[in-house]
Amino acid sequence: MELSTSLAVWLSFALGVAMLLAVFLRSGRSDFLPYLFAYFIFFGFGPAINYALGNEIYVGIIPDKIDEACLALLLALAGVAAVALLMPIRDRLPDLSALGRSPRRNALVPAALWTMAAYAALILVLHGPAMITGNKLERIQLAGPLHYRYLALEICACSLYFLTRAVPSARLPYWLNFGLYVLYCLATNERDFLFVAFAVAMHVLLLQRRRIPPKFGLAGVAFAVAATYLSAVRSGGTLNIGRALNEGSTMFVDTYVMTYGESTLRLWPGQSYAEALIAVLPSALVPDRPMLMYWLVEQWAPGSSSGYGFSLTAEAYLNFGLLGIPFVFAAITLGHRLILLRAGRGHVFAYTSILYTVDWMYGFRGESVTFLSTLLYGAVFYAVICLGFVRVGTMSTPTRTTPGREPVSAPSAATPRHPARASG
Numbered sequence: 001m002e003l004s005t006s007l008a009v010w011l012s013f014a015l016g017v018a019m020l021l022a023v024f025l026r027s028g029r030s031d032f033l034p035y036l037f038a039y040f041i042f043f044g045f046g047p048a049i050n051y052a053l054g055n056e057i058y059v060g061i062i063p064d065k066i067d068e069a070c071l072a073l074l075l076a077l078a079g080v081a082a083v084a085l086l087m088p089i090r091d092r093l094p095d096l097s098a099l100g101r102s103p104r105r106n107a108l109v110p111a112a113l114w115t116m117a118a119y120a121a122l123i124l125v126l127h128g129p130a131m132i133t134g135n136k137l138e139r140i141q142l143a144g145p146l147h148y149r150y151l152a153l154e155i156c157a158c159s160l161y162f163l164t165r166a167v168p169s170a171r172l173p174y175w176l177n178f179g180l181y182v183l184y185c186l187a188t189n190e191r192d193f194l195f196v197a198f199a200v201a202m203h204v205l206l207l208q209r210r211r212i213p214p215k216f217g218l219a220g221v222a223f224a225v226a227a228t229y230l231s232a233v234r235s236g237g238t239l240n241i242g243r244a245l246n247e248g249s250t251m252f253v254d255t256y257v258m259t260y261g262e263s264t265l266r267l268w269p270g271q272s273y274a275e276a277l278i279a280v281l282p283s284a285l286v287p288d289r290p291m292l293m294y295w296l297v298e299q300w301a302p303g304s305s306s307g308y309g310f311s312l313t314a315e316a317y318l319n320f321g322l323l324g325i326p327f328v329f330a331a332i333t334l335g336h337r338l339i340l341l342r343a344g345r346g347h348v349f350a351y352t353s354i355l356y357t358v359d360w361m362y363g364f365r366g367e368s369v370t371f372l373s374t375l376l377y378g379a380v381f382y383a384v385i386c387l388g389f390v391r392v393g394t395m396s397t398p399t400r401t402t403p404g405r406e407p408v409s410a411p412s413a414a415t416p417r418h419p420a421r422a423s424g
Contacts, residue, residue, distance in 0.1 A: 004067065005051075005052075005063065005066055005067050006051075006052045008066070008067035008070055008071070009045070009048045009049060009051065009052040009066065009067070009070055010052060012045065012048075012067075012070035012071060012073070012074045013041070013045050013048070013049060013070075015074055016041050016045065016073070016074055016077050017041065019037070019077055019078065019081040020034060020037045020038060020041060020077075022081065022085065023037055023080075023081050023084040023085065026084060026085050026088045027084065027088040027089040027090055028090070030089050030090060030093055030206065031084070031088070031089040031206075032089075032202055032206065032336070032340065032357065033080065033083075033084040033333070034084075035202065036080075036357075036360070036361065037077065037080060037081070037084075039361060039364075040073075040076070040077060040080070040364065041077070042247075042248070043247055043248035043250065043364065043365075044073040044076075044077075044248055044250055044251070044313075044364075045070065045073065045248075046244070046245035046246060046247060046248045046251075047061055047245060047246050047248055047251040047252070048066050048069070048070050048251055049245055050242055050245045050246055051063065051066055055242045055245070056242060056246075057246065057251075058246050058248075058249060058251060058252050059252075060252040060256060060300060060308075061251050061252045061255050062255040062256060062258075062259050063255075064255075064259075065254070065255035065258045065259055066251070066255060068255075068258055068322075069251055069254035069255045069258060069313075071322065072254055072258075072313050072314075072317055072322060072325055073250075073254070073313055075322060075323075075325040075326045075329075076312070076313050076316070076325050076326065076328075076329040077329075078326045078329075079325065079326035079327060079328065079329030079330035079331075079332075079333065080329050080330070080333045082326065082330050082333075083330050083333040083334050083337055084333070087334075087337050092341060093206060093207065094207060094340070094341060094342065094343040094344030094345070094349075104166045104167055104389070105167070105169075105388075105389075106163075106167050106170070106385070106388035106389050107388050108384070108385050108387060108388030109160065109163065109164060109167050109169075109170040109385055109388060110167070110169045110170040110173050112157065112385065113157060113160075113164075113170060113173035113174055113176075113177045114173045114177075116150070116153065116154065116157055116177050116181075117173060117176050117177040117180050119146075119150065120150075120177070120180040120181060120183070120184040121180055123142075123143055123144065123184065123187075124180070124183060124184060124187060127142040127143070127187075128187055130142055131143075131187040131188060132187065136189050139187065139188045139189055140188060143184075143188050147188065150184075151185075151190060151192050152374065152377055153381065154177075154181045154192070154193075154196070155192065155196060155355065155358050155359075155362075155374065155378070156355065156377065156378045156381040156382070157174075157177060157181075157381075158177075158178055158181065158196045158200060158354075158358075159196075159199075159200075159351050159352075159354040159355040159358065159378065160174065160351060160385070161174070161200050161203070161204070161350075161354065162203075162207075162347060162350040162351065162354075163347045163350070163351060163385075166347065181193060181196075182197075192362065195358045195361045195362050196358055198361070199354050199357040199358045199361070200354060202357065203343075203350070203353065203354050203357075207343060207344075207350070248365070249308065249309055249311075249365050250311040250313060250314070250364065250365050252308070253296065253308070253309070253310055253311035253314045253365075254311055254313055254314045254317070256296070256299075256300065256314075257296075257311070257314040257317060257318060258314075258317065260299060261314070261317075261318050262318070264295075264299070265292075265295065265318060267318050267319055269319055269320055269324075270319055270320075271319060272290075272292060272315055272318065272319055272367070272368060272369075273319065273368050275290045275369075276367070276368040276369040276372055277372070278290075279291060279369045279373075280369060280372045280373045280376050291367065291369050292310050292314075292315060292318070292367050292369075293308065293309060293310045293366070293367060293370075296308055296310060309365040309366055310365070310366055310367040310370075311364075311365060311366075311367075312328070312329070312332075312363065312364055312365075312366065312367065312368070312371070313325060313329075315328075315367045315368060316328040316329070332360065335356065336353075336356055336357065336360060339352050339353045339356055340353050348382060351378075351382055352378070352382075355374070355375065355378045356375070358374075359371055359374040359375060359378075362374070
């Protein structure tokens with residue numbers, strides 16, 4: 001191992017941690033980004049740290065490009081940090097009191113949640129015992145052809161948390177569905193529920209309790225341990241620190257793209273992002289989708305049915321080079337920031353904020369096509385749910401009357417209100 005590569009790894013990691021501390025000090029415990037920042041550092045730098053320590057690294061990582069890949073990740077983190085420092089949260093967290101001011105009626109929300117819970121329960125009853133003894137591919141086959149569609153729908157359904165608080169009939173099926181979703185993921189060796197649980201918990205803590213307690217850091221450690229355990233179960237390996245550091249697959253994609261991508265793909269600036277706008281359309285309209293992850297499979301393992309994901313960092317590098325990476329990640333961060341700050345303006349913004357957070361965490365090892373597809377499917381899902389409001393309407397809040405007195409009307413907009421308390 002070359003000393004220069006080792007120094008580059010540790011220097012990049014140290015600068016990443018320094019930016020994390022700067023973001024945390026700027027907004028404190030009232031901001032999402034320090035925790036997302038820590039997630040990107042752990043899953044991005046992990047394999048490089050393993051290499052610097054002389055441990056076994058993720059198969060396919062090209063050691064000669066590790067230093068450049070670390071620089072690319074550092075530039076991505078700089079883009080996130082720039083938005084966090086220029087737009088600190090502090091006392092600007094949205095007020096969600098308006099979202100729970102009066103109960104609402106929507107027949108489609110509980111119906112969708114009951115249906116999804118029933119589907120998960122059916123799969124677990126029919127194939128659960130066989131899934132426990134099978135490997136990853138066998139478990140997915142037992143889950144059936146709707147497996148990945150179900151997982152995508154669950155991300156949307158679990159993002160309805162704040163809406164289900166306003167629809168009384170949806171509260172029980174929401175949590176029942178959430179629990180069965182977790183069991184389904186454990187049975188099929190999927191880790192999606194970790195991202196969903198993290199995003200929902202972050203929104204509940206920040207937007208209801210207004211800040212994240214220090215002990216939430218322990219939940220982050222549990223998150224990493226759970227992800228490592230599920231990965232070990234997938235491959236039959238052992239659970240240790242080296243395995244945990246190798247959880248991030250983006251280093252493999254980044255080093256591979258930096259070695260072979262420019263000579264074989266030759267994208268013009270912004271090409272994959274323009275193609276992503278077309279690729280998100282239904283497969284019936286776009287049967288041949290130009291996706292970078294397909295290119296990676298054909299290059300790395302031609303004819304294989306396996307998938308290796310991709311990397312938002314690598315895609316930005318292919319389109320704009322190293323200098324374009326911070327601008328791409330700054331744009332993604334800006335989108336997250338603007339949606340979060342509007343979460344109190346309506347259920348659609350609260351829903352989108354959770355969905356965007358899950359999509360960003362999951363899409364970190366994907367590409368713009370998968371990132372935009374999730375947002376598009378989430379928009380369609382919410383539009384269908386809103387049909388329940390159109391047909392049923394909202395519950396009117398009756399006025400209270402007392403003997404000998406005039407009816408008591410709802411307080412005016414000028415009447416001071418107490419901040420909403422955490423509930424549900």
